[in-house]
Amino acid sequence: TWNRIWNKYTEKYVHSNPKHGKIVEKIAKKYNINFSSCLETGCGSARDSRYLSEKCKAYCLDLSSEPLKVAYKISKELNTDENYFLMQGDVFNLPFKDKSIDVSFNSGLLIYFSANEDIYRILAEQSRVTKRLMIIFVHNKFDLIMSILFKYLYHIKGEDLYNVRRFSFKEIKDICERFGKVLEVGACEYTVPIVINKFKKVFFTGELNLEGIHSKIDKRKFLKNLFFPTEIYAAVDLR
Numbered sequence: 001t002w003n004r005i006w007n008k009y010t011e012k013y014v015h016s017n018p019k020h021g022k023i024v025e026k027i028a029k030k031y032n033i034n035f036s037s038c039l040e041t042g043c044g045s046a047r048d049s050r051y052l053s054e055k056c057k058a059y060c061l062d063l064s065s066e067p068l069k070v071a072y073k074i075s076k077e078l079n080t081d082e083n084y085f086l087m088q089g090d091v092f093n094l095p096f097k098d099k100s101i102d103v104s105f106n107s108g109l110l111i112y113f114s115a116n117e118d119i120y121r122i123l124a125e126q127s128r129v130t131k132r133l134m135i136i137f138v139h140n141k142f143d144l145i146m147s148i149l150f151k152y153l154y155h156i157k158g159e160d161l162y163n164v165r166r167f168s169f170k171e172i173k174d175i176c177e178r179f180g181k182v183l184e185v186g187a188c189e190y191t192v193p194i195v196i197n198k199f200k201k202v203f204f205t206g207e208l209n210l211e212g213i214h215s216k217i218d219k220r221k222f223l224k225n226l227f228f229p230t231e232i233y234a235a236v237d238l239r
Contacts, residue, residue: 021048
């Protein structure tokens with residue numbers, strides 16, 4: 001199933017903005033967490049780990065072989081494979097020793113597990129191998145715009161990639177508190193500017209600087225909910 005899905009979507013993601021990698025880097029710096037190694041579980045296109053491999057040893061693990069083949073090809077083309085290690089494996093049984101990785105993260109992994117018991121097993125294994133910081137990215141349950149869009153893409157268009165579970169800020173915080181001290185829970189992407197950007201590309205020319213816009217929205221405290229946070233994260237201190 002995953003090979004079939006990623007055959008269709010890998011090319012879309014492999015060259016896109018490594019936003020999660022940048023956030024991992026930003027949060028580590030904010031809390032004075034130095035790291036020389038990182039692990040991305042359920043890495044898919046591994047774009048974020050490829051970005052982080054410029055700064056540390058980046059290990060990328062996925063169940064599916066298809067995205068790993070594409071990621072390997074890109075790393076060879078860009079000559080970025082020196083600190084970039086791709087591996088096929090199981091998130092329930094990671095091939096690393098206890099506390100052998102400084103920082104670990106996953107994005108869009110937990111959204112495909114409906115049972116909390118599976119999520120606890122995944123994060124227990126990830127926290128086992130992580131020494132300092134673990135960051136989890138999921139989709140926001142209360143982003144009404146994306147919720148409707150995802151239901152349309154899955155139920156009407158038959159796009160399996162969009163059959164996902166969404167989380168509230170409290171849910172992901174409560175889950176992550178089982179494994180360490182939650183440093184912060186926040187938003188990293190907002191639906192309203194994304195939608196505006198899509199219209200701008202269709203009817204006008206050029207694109208908005210979404211990174212800059214999202215950063216400005218982050219400073220608006222409770223008002224940022226008006227922009228519909230679509231992706232949220234929890235940063236967990238494992239030191």
